[in-house]
Amino acid sequence: MFSCRRLEGGLVQAGGSLRLSCTASDFRFDDYAIGWFRQAPGKEREGVAAISPRDGTTYYTDPVKGRATISSDNTRNTVYLQMNALTAEDTAVYYCVADYYLGPYGPGWDKRFLGDYWGRGTLVTVSS
Secondary structure (H helix, E strand, O other): OEEEEEEEOOEEEOOOOEEEEEEEOOOOHHHEEEEEEEEOOOOOOEEEEEEOOOOOOEEEOHHHOOOEEEEEEOOOOEEEEEEOOOOHHHOEEEEEEEEEOOOOOOOOHHHHOOOOEEOOOEEEEEEO
16 A cells, blocks of 8 residues: 555645655565655646655755755655645646666656556645
């Protein structure tokens, strides 16, 4: 099972924050990189952030750099996404995704993140 929870956020005002968690239970956590993708209404899905629980490498896309922090608690097989200074552009359904990890992705990580497991999405709405 690959479950996602919204710890903070959901319907927030611009300038607020969100905190999401993603817990894996059906696969070996350390073998995968865990990422967050999002899809806004009428837009294509895009990467947000990812982390390798094995080596701690983190990845971010430009729209969230400096505002997002992804972290993992390997004892709980859980990855967290914290995002601050939200704007209406952050309104989207957020998905956690697990990708079998063969090593650092390098630039364009989100294009290489194929996604072996997908969690159910959670909606975050930012009001301006």
